[in-house]
Amino acid sequence: MFSKLLIANRGEIACRIIRTARAMGIATVAVYSDADAKALHVRQADEAVHIGPSPTAESYLVGEKIIAAAKETGAEAIHPGYGFLSENAGFAQAVIDAGLIWVGPKPASIEAMGLKDAAKERMIAAGVPVTPGYLGEDQSAERLKREADAIGYPMLIKAVAGGGGKGMRKVDAPADFEAALESCKREAKASFGNDEVLLEKWITSPRHIEVQVFGDSHGNVVHLFERDCSLQRRHQKVIEEAPAPGMDEATREDICAAAVRAAKAVDYEGAGTIEFIADASEGLRADRIFFMEMNTRLQVEHPVTEEITGVDLVEWQLRVASGEPIPLSQEELSINGHAIEARLYAEDPAKGFLPSMGRLNHFYLRDYGASDRIETGVEEGDEISPNYDPMIAKLISRSEDREGAIDSLLHIVGRSSVWPVVSNAAFLFECLSHPEFRAANVSTGFIEEHADDLTILDEPSTDALEDAIAHLVSDFHSESYGETKAEIEFWPLGFRLNQPSNAKAAVMVGGSTKSVVVHPMSIYNPHGSNSPSVIREVEAIDADHAVVVERGRTFMLSLRSDGDGHASAADGAILAPMPGKVIAVNVAEGDAVTAGQRLMVLEAMKMEHALTAPFDGTVTELSASEGGQVQVEAVLCVVEPSEE
DSSP, X not given: XXXXXXXXXXXXXXXXXXXXXXXXXXXXXXXXXXXXXXXXXXXXXXEEEEEEOSSGGGTXXXXXXXXXXXXXXXXXXXXXXXXXXXXXXXXXXXXXXTTOEESSSOHHHHHHHHSHHHHHHHHXXXXXXXXXXXXXXXXXXXXXXXXXXXXXXXXXXXXEXXXXXXXXXXXXXXXXXXXXXXXXXXXXXXXXXXXXXXXXXOOSSEEEEEXXXXXXXXXXXXXXXXXXXXXXXXXXXXXXXXXXXXXXXXXXXXXXXXXXXXXXXXXXXXXXXXXEEEEOBTBOOGGGEEEEEEEOSOOTTHHHHHHHHOOOHHHHHHXXXXXXXXXXXXXXXXXXXXXXXXXXXXXXXXXXXXXXXXXXXXXXXXOOSTTEEEEESOOTTOXXXXXXXXXXXXXXXXXXXXXXXHHHHHHHHHTOEEESSOOSHHHHXXXXXXHHHXXXXXXXXXXXXXXXXXXXXOOOOHHHHHHHHHHHHHHHSBSOOSXXXXXXXXXXXXXXXXSOSOXXXXXXXXXXXXXXXXXXXXXXXXXXXXXXXXXEEEEEEETTEEEEEETTEEEEEEEEOSSSSOOOGGGTEEEOSSXXXXXXXXXXXXXXXXXXXEEEEEEETTEEEEEEOSSSEEEEEEOOOTTXXXXXXXXXXXXXXXXX
């Protein structure tokens, strides 16, 4: 076994590899760009080498710099992780030519599975079922159109060198074929430098099933069972699970045996994944599951396989790369329980999944059981950079059955606290709790079909706001808490226990003031629950601010006294939710505005906070100016409502 490993990657996968290497007594070398100088993987590695500017084309994709870093530090092996150079046969060969150990398959194996048409021909020869279609050398538009007509519609055009959903077009009718072909070829040429395509029959009830395989240099190949990756958005996986729900033993045996034949057909070594498309219109059946492609690397979703098999796939990679045989035989591998993984991204589902960048001023992920697992490459205070994939973390739960795994993962996702960066946690929560997902009625079109149910844009419930107030009162505004309730004083709410039983508190959420009626007993009986439908989390930041997390939605709440002479949002006053600096003013006195229109931007607590109009109206007062400092609850602007 080698003693020092360079990891040619970043983020959560680099941290994941470091963890296993450290457990094996292997020293680690990280590489980093300008943007990653203080990144978590750099802090965790034993050594780190700077390899260039932030853009990947000038750092993580420059093989010469990575090999030079290995030579400089005395690293004997290079692990590519996934993405970047992980499936680059030329880089793999360069590593080997430099006298280093490549932790991955042989360059020839990568090349053999790199082009979809050649890979399908190999699979046909190996007896692996493939989707009906055309992958011939004649790429003329006329020939392709004839073949498409023969296959039947709907059908799929795919770039032979494609990946990640690029260079792929669904065609529903003959009249649409020509335009779709031209578009697919343009994208394929721009993305991969190769505009050749293949044609496939469109599967009407598709499920994405993949099999984890592993080979070594001694001729051994095993499978570690299957995963279901059907929940996808624009061909990018969102939620993955193992084993695949609804998979019977006979079908599992057939598909896993086909995956092993596929790996043996290219003399495969290391970790790889054989991806299949299943026509699930009549359930999962071996005669309706077809080969799509092979990923010649470790997959993002590998933790679910590790959780049900008890295998550390990274450890296997390192052992096999150093010449050892696979640690377990096929007979020694078995499925134990069910595991599900959700990908937490810095993106805003309510705005078309646009990436959300910036500093993670508030970031906290909680695992609630021994079988829960969080894989991340960031910590609170780190930046989500526009230069790289916006994945924040992978959240994984394992249980004895699928229902238990879903419920466990809902607890992690539902309490994922990410602010002010926007995450897709609420979207993931809705996916996991959707009745059709819980019933395993899924396909690759699930997210598109249920989009309106999964991207709900709402505000925290009254119960959540009451819980937040309760936390602020109990944490910051009482001299004692617990034994003598009468000693608690509700300073920010303006009432005491010997006053009327209900009191009104004013809170600000998203720049709008809300009035909440609070019963004092809510201080002692918060509405939080372990029920997945009521998952909630509140964390007080200071005496007047709290982060509220409800079903994966994160809100910043600001508490202010009621009846103190300030106008409320109901009166059209826009108040500063916290002390800060006005960095932009987007309106002037006399301007007509519409509900939700941005009025100004306040920089506070190291983040930008947009203040918006509460309703249609006219700006009658404007006291804020760009560059000015303001105090909490200062009236920045007044909007007079339009006459109805």
